[in-house]
Amino acid sequence: MQLTVLILIVLFCAAISFYRLLSGPHVLDRIAAINAIGIMLLTVLVILGSLYGRALFIDVALVYGVLLFVDVLVMAKYFGSPDKSEEGNQ
Amino acid sequence: MIEIILMLLILLLVVSAAIALFSKKLLNSIITLSIFSALLVIILIIFQAPDLALAEAVIAAGITTSFFIITINKTEGVN
Amino acid sequence: MIIQDILAGFLMISGVIFFLTTAIALLRFPDFFSRMHAASKCLVGGGISIIFGLIIQEGISPLSLRLLLLIIFLLITTPVVGHALTRSAYQYGYLGEMVQDDMKDMKTGNDSND
Amino acid sequence: MKVKEILSLSLILFIFWLGLTASLEPQELIVGAVISLFAAYFSTQVLLGRGMSWGEGFPPTFRGVLFTFYYFPIYLWYEIKAHLQVIYIILHPRLPMKPGIVKVPTDLDSNYRITGLANSITMTPGTLTVDIDEEEALLYIHWIEVEARDPYEIREALAVPFEKYLRRIHE
Amino acid sequence: MLNPGFPLLLAALLGLILKARKIRYFLTAGALIISLILMFALPQDKILTTASFFDLELILNYISLTSRNIGLIFGLFALLVLVYGYSLLSLASLNLLNIFVGSSIAILFVGDYISFFFFWELISVAAFFLIYDKVEEKLRYTAEYYIIIHVLGGLSLLFGILLNYNFTGEIILAPPEAGLLFFIFGIAIKLGFLGFHVWIPKTYAAIPFQLAVLMAAYTSKVGVYALYRIVELETNIVAYFGLLNALGGILLAIFHSHLRIIISYSIISQIGYMIVGIGLSSQIAVTGGLFHLINHILYKGLLFMMAGTICYSTGFENLSDLGNLWKKTPLTFLAGIIATLSIAGFPFFNGYLSKALIKAGIDSQLLYYGLQLAGVGTSLLFIKVLYFAFLSKNNDPDIVKIPPLSMKLGMVLISAFMMLTAWNPAAVERLFQISPDVAYFSSSSILSGVLPFITALLLFPLLKKYISPHPEKVFQRDFFSKLGYSFINLDKKISQIHSGDLIRYLSWSLLALLVLLLIFLLAG
């Protein structure tokens, strides 16, 4: 019961963070919001796993964490660069 | 109780899908897509489908997003 | 047992507070860097607190072992993400107001490091 | 010594494996040992190169391991302190902050330690490593509340607490 | 046990290997002779060769009296054309001639609808390639037009065959019990019925004259044969349509002045005679119609040969360019006179007997006078031709090329053959194995034969200025090509909506889904 409330609150936080996702003036803001929402959802996954009491579900969270990390890194790498004209070779 | 969570998740899912589809900048669409998949993963977990959730997490949230990012970068760039 | 519950509850509540502050910070902060502060750390703080709370509630079990691994993993990855994002933002020139910027000369100097 | 490095890494990985499987059955242990050896060999010898090693201080000394455990609570304390500060800023109606990027010289020598320092600093709320300059061993840190202007003061405030322990861990 | 048409088809296959022109020429001639021999040698009214198509039995060889007679003239005429065109027929056209004539002969001796349809289409295809020319665009257009309209007829026939097969379960070549309309449509196109006739002048005026000589003899005659075999009605309605054809053909022809167009339209008219004959139920009339078919092949061949020779020697084919040729080409003039008298049904000339037979079979006044009127028209038409080509002094074209001996020989041979048949009604009766009680050379019938020609001769000076020659183009747009062009415009629209836009395509497919769903929803 407490855990479901917890999930709700965390989801609520995620919903608030959607604001930044929607209105972030810059793409990096949005990526930051993605990171935030992602980790909140990761937490939700973890809490759900705990709620159902099966260790298996944590695997999903773990893997999701890895992939979120990879995602955000890739975004940071490819969206966070100055301009095409300034971009030289390497 | 879990139904409320599910409702909220579905709402968020639809909202994120809407953002992904109709936001003005392409980048936003793509990064929102990863959130969409994450929400989907949670819903699938609630549906007791850990295997499917795992696959969705690794493939849709992870790999496909990277595909999109590379593609958009190779085509029109950030702008 | 009660101590366990109280501790877990405390950790979870603090985690929720962290999350809430993260969300609020994302809403309120004016520039990217300060948002990053919230987004990368309060966030992880929140996540870790909650997970830790879950561990304490759970006791020692396969589940909590995995949760521990998750915490370690979060601790390793989050600073990397934050660092990478801020650096991207700086290179992009997406700067907010700053009282001081020591990096200006470096940027004009030798940009490439590698 | 490559073999030593691999062995110690595989030990760590084996512990990780134990955490994942949460089981002490012999077949799983054997499989885990084989896999950690393979993973250690593969990731250090095949995947990594070009000055990118998994860790230089391997195998860590006993003191180093001890210091790791010693380092952790201190780190935690710093973190909680800073967290509260950031939360204060966030929840304060006027957002009282003075953000800025400061330059922090460090005297850590290896890539590996600098990374540890940078990540520690980043993990501490209120500070974010934006960039590093390897040649001059400089860290550029975004500080949400710039309290000092002088590089050495800043260093005292931000880096030294971590540096001390980091150096010891990997001695 | 061969179908008499098959030697020619075999010769065509052999011709693929034998490339020398002379060898091919004599191969064709030999095949023709074999085919003629076969027609006589094989027993009549007996199923000789069969094949199977799925579980249907095909009758490949069934010789009946009528088909033997028509086959005879087909074969003979092909031989005459070979003589006439000795120096004109090219290597490729010799081979195609094999197929064309072979299938025309073969179609007469098959006993089921599928083989009938097969040869029916083979004639069209062979004719297409006969007409086709790599270089001249006019001929390409003509060939295209020809095959399109013939395949249309063929497919209609096929549909009729299928309807009939579906109704009766039989494919034996017999008057159908279902789908008669489609049969009639198919046949009408083949025999150039008024309204479907446009291909005749278009084709025969455009192609080289030696081919016109050849082709004019077969295509529409096969149609007439098909009409004879297939259409069997209680009423005489077909005969009235035939009269319409006979009159209409003349009406169309009379104002033209291109030689071969005139002859082509007169084919339509003459076919009207045959239709009248076949459409009537009396056996005499039917025999007359079939006999007219035989005669018609001969004198129409002669007419085309005449026109061809004129064309060959002067280079002109329009009456407005011709004139005063009778001295320069006396033989051709003579041939023209013979042909004219024959086609006019003048007594003691070729067409007379068959026309007399038809008239003898007629039981209606309207038909009789109609045919007489058509006779007047025909006479008038060819008097016009003779006058303006040979006698008129308006023009005086030079002879550019002297026609080779083979052409002259061809004309002479065919004229002689015509004259031979014209005086011997007993031979005709033997040929058709009938003994009608017709007094061929009684004064009244001679009078009815002479009358139209005399009338025309008298009328000609009066009407001369109305029908005087004028330069004209061979091509006109007709109803069928207009239909084709409007269809092509529709195609353009269809093509344009494929704009290459993926989104449009996607919405089409989704729309299809939605329409499907709505149909289910609303209908269910």
Add this chain to the structure above:
Amino acid sequence: MHLPILLILIPLFTVFSLGLFAFFSKKYIIPLVFTSSLASTAIIFYFIFNRETRLPFSYNLGSWQPDLAINILVDHYTLVIFAAMGLMILLSVIYSLTEITRNKAKFYLLLNVLFVGIAGMVMTADLFNFYVFFEITSISSYALVAYNDKDISLEAAFKYLMLGTVSAVFLLLAIILTYMATGTLNMVLIPERLGNLPVLTRQILIAFYLIGLGVKFAIVPLHTWLPDAYVGVPITYNVLSSALIIKTQFFVLMRILYILFGLNFLQDNMITTILLVWGIFSMLFGHAAAFQQNNLKRLLGYSTIAQMGYVIIAFSLGTPAGIVAGSFHMVNHGIMKGAVFFAAGNLHKAAGSYQLNKMQGLADIMPKTSLIFVLLLLSMVGIPPLSGFASKWLILEAALEAGYLLPGFMIILGSFLSLGYYLSIIINIYTGEKDLSKKSSARAVGLKINEILPAAALTAVCIILGLYPAILTGLIDRAPEFLLEQLNYINIIIGG
């Protein structure tokens, strides 16, 4: 015993080991591919020749009992596609030997993936397994369309991919819905369970199946990818697409409709009627659109659409005669179109272009190929004694027998329309200049034996089939038993 699965495994083995072979030496590629296609063909012919004794044949994967496992089955209806496969696999490989010059290993890989997909789609008796093979086929098709790396081929591949993916979503949806309704994916077990659903639901399911597969077999509003895709691809793909891929998709749709839903349901709820009308529309539209085309391949693509219309009409009659006629035309059109495309590829060698107006004068350079071309086009119009007449006869006969006069008339009309554009091809090929120096861009080329052989062989088959159509009808005359009667199909696996 293991023969049907070998039909999938042999190409699959080739697919997986091609890279291995190519890694060491390029010269092993051709022998490997050739051997595998030879083996596949041999298996197919084994089934064809032993059809009376060996068929129907079922094989359950994983040794599970039939209601749990994925089953593979070969019945007389399957022989329809087998007949086409038996001819096409080897010939297409033979033709592609010289056509493909770059990235041979990749090409043959994709080709074999295609064979795997087709064999799987045809034989599988499991809906989801069918979807998997459907995707395999589709993906390799997309890749082969894009293979030539020209602008147009990429564009066509993208369009095909988009349309295919959107439709595949509906197919998957339909399969899932079927599972929801019945609790099984086994095509043998579904029929009895599906009968309880409301009619409208079943109709909607059918609509989804129809759209999902309809894009692939190019029924008219969904056909748009096909002409585009045909333009810039290797001839081998053209051949395989029109002879096998499209046919297979339609083949499976028919199996789904007739087996899962049953003939009675289809007829009572006017689904056959809709299909019939749709087929007629498709046919007329295809013929009409082909008129305006200036590109030979595009024209032939539209002609394929139209010819599929005939097949759709025949199958939607719902009578045994209709099924036999449709099957006959499926195989026969595959043969004719395949030969036409092979011949067109040879003509292209001389002309250097597929634009019709640039093909002028080819008849002088390649008289034999041109003759073959003419023969085949006439066959497609339905001129006897070529095989096109036989299939048209069968379809018409079936249509009239079922009492559909107007569709029969439309078929005739369609044949007539098709003549128009085939003529324009013939006329363009058989057009020449008197002046040899002015001869169009065409130039004389020496054709290799492997380029001549496929077209010649298929033309020979076409003529033989025209003269003795019973060869093919004898092969497929039992197909309706396994399509129209659900019980026969079910008994292969369950009843024994």
Add this chain to the structure above:
Amino acid sequence: MILVFPAIAILISMGIYAVLTQKNMIRIIIGISIVESAIILLLGAISYIPDGVAPILDQPYDTVVDPLPQALGLTAVVINASTTAIMLALVIKLYNRYQTLDIHEIRKLRG
């Protein structure tokens, strides 16, 4: 779990609407992947039965959700990812050739 069905319908409609109205090819691909995700969601939803547990039976359970749709979903996810990869590769190629991502401008093939 009937609650999910409207969401699935909305997601499918929305994805297709985006496919039909957006110009950018990448966006169209996003639309398609959302439609496909909706299908995955459907597969998850139909596998669920109330109070069921995940079909990983480390001990006997009373109610277990339907494992088959999940297995199908796994396959479908992988297939979708492959298709998406090919689409994106094609988009890159097309962009190199046509210098645009606007689907309305990529139409050399018409008629």
Add this chain to the structure above:
Amino acid sequence: MKKINFDKVFSFILVSLLGLFIMKVLYSVAGEEAARFTADHYISYGVDETGAINIITAILFDYRAFDTLGEATVIFTAASVVALLLPRHEASMLKTEFTPVVQQSIAFILPFLWIISIFLISYGHLSPGGGFSGGVIISAMSILIIFTYGYRYMTRRFNVKKLSLIEDIGALAFLTIGLAGIIAGGTFLANSQVGIYPGPPGELLSGGLMPLSNFAVAAKVGTGLSVIFLSLARED
């Protein structure tokens, strides 16, 4: 402008009707209370029959292994296609170079990813995961390497050719495992049904050939997706 609006309205009507239909059919099918007899069999007997406690893996690698074979073929094909399609020379991309901090951190993370992926693969029959997920983690590793150290760094160690080779071997291994069923006297892809030792359920070494298939598929998927990435990210 007006035309676009019309298109949008049209599309809107179209998709909303479509959505309504989909909802209709979903509700009507779901209301049917379908018999889940296949699922019931899997749940009741799956563990005993296959030896895998993860029923999904049991389905994927035993009951419906043929699907998995097809799926593997799809990835294989996709990898080949993408490698075929993408050009050898590509314009440089917009990107930021990562600092040594990131590079070092990722060097630190990589071995753990190995462990995670191999855990997922080898525990495929015991817990969620399996060949596909583990394979994707492997490819995520290659993504990380490509992104942090650069394309050249990756290709010096593993170029497309080598990766494709591994992919081929993985796929062939899967086929060979399938053939084992035939050798054992059953049909293709037969596993426990023909007496290949299923092992005690719940243990690592159980499920007959399932772990092996998992490894084969993982090798295939991991390298396949890596190939796709290498091809997409090709930048020299």
